[in-house]
Amino acid sequence: MLNCHQNTRLISEGRERRLTFVEGVSVGAHNMMCSACRNFSRQMDTLEKMMKAYKIRSERIDE
Amino acid sequence: MTKPRFREGEMDSQWTDNDGSLAALRLQMLRFAVLQLKDETLAEDVVQDAFIGAMKNAGSFAGRSAFKTWVFAILKNKIADSVRKKARLKEISFAVDDDTSGDLEAHLFKRNGFWKVEERPADWGDPETNVLGKDFWRVFETCLDKLPDQQGRVFMMREFVDLNGHEICSAVGITTSNLNVLLYRARLRLRECLENNWFKPGDCTC
Numbered sequence: 394m395l396n397c398h399q400n401t402r403l404i405s406e407g408r409e410r411r412l413t414f415v416e417g418v419s420v421g422a423h424n425m426m427c428s429a430c431r432n433f434s435r436q437m438d439t440l441e442k443m444m445k446a447y448k449i450r451s452e453r454i455d456e
Numbered sequence: 457m458t459k460p461r462f463r464e465g466e467m468d469s470q471w472t473d474n475d476g477s478l479a480a481l482r483l484q485m486l487r488f489a490v491l492q493l494k495d496e497t498l499a500e501d502v503v504q505d506a507f508i509g510a511m512k513n514a515g516s517f518a519g520r521s522a523f524k525t526w527v528f529a530i531l532k533n534k535i536a537d538s539v540r541k542k543a544r545l546k547e548i549s550f551a552v553d554d555d556t557s558g559d560l561e562a563h564l565f566k567r568n569g570f571w572k573v574e575e576r577p578a579d580w581g582d583p584e585t586n587v588l589g590k591d592f593w594r595v596f597e598t599c600l601d602k603l604p605d606q607q608g609r610v611f612m613m614r615e616f617v618d619l620n621g622h623e624i625c626s627a628v629g630i631t632t633s634n635l636n637v638l639l640y641r642a643r644l645r646l647r648e649c650l651e652n653n654w655f656k657p658g659d660c661t662c
Contacts, residue, residue: 432580433647439580
């Protein structure tokens with residue numbers, strides 16, 4: 394089974410490439426049992442949203 | 457659809473910069489470019505190019521804010537071009553990681569690779585980015601600025617300039633697995649920084 398360090402690395406990599414079937418299942422199984430990694434995973438989605446919003450903000454004109 | 461053109465006089469007021477807003481715009485652009493390129497001289501050049509490019513079409517803008525939107529759109533393209541050009545010239549070169557944050561990972565995870573209890577990521581809820589105010593974005597920007605150089609640069613290329621992994625790797629001369637490590641560490645740092653300084657600042661032991 395993956396530990397949290399390995400799991401979070403895969404979660405990050407999953408944003409760059411399609412994880413293999415086995416990787417995907419391993420991450421899913423780990424997350425099911427680990428609330429901290431579940432939070433991490435959701436935070437990665439949130440970070441992406443924030444970067445998008447930040448980008449729009451930086452381009453925005455009248456600050 | 458054609459935008460209404462300036463009448464004479466309105467055009468002049470855009471460029472005479474009586475209220476200093478043109479200077480403010482330039483500063484805003486410069487800040488934006490430096491964040492991307494981490495190179496002030498280059499950023500100056502890119503901003504100037506973007507300005508000149510935008511001015512060529514200045515007559516066709518209905519007002520100042522339309523002009524600003526336009527100038528930033530041009531600036532983004534110039535930045536992306538500049539990154540790609542550097543890639544070809546191999547001007548950017550850096551060692552794989554400037555991070556001493558094998559330390560970070562050792563700080564966050566126990567030796568068996570599981571989270572240390574006090575470092576376990578918290579539930580941030582699902583913050584709507586449009587309701588996050590000025591204070592948040594100040595923290596966010598500080599956290600971005602604090603990323604080690606190379607991590608910050610590739611992270612910004614990826615998530616801000618929207619280059620794909622392949623483009624980044626050839627731009628900075630690293631392998632995909634190097635890139636993945638850099639992005640992982642950047643994300644790990646960024647979330648740690650946001651959690652400590654925004655989502656549950658009480659818990660920061662520092």
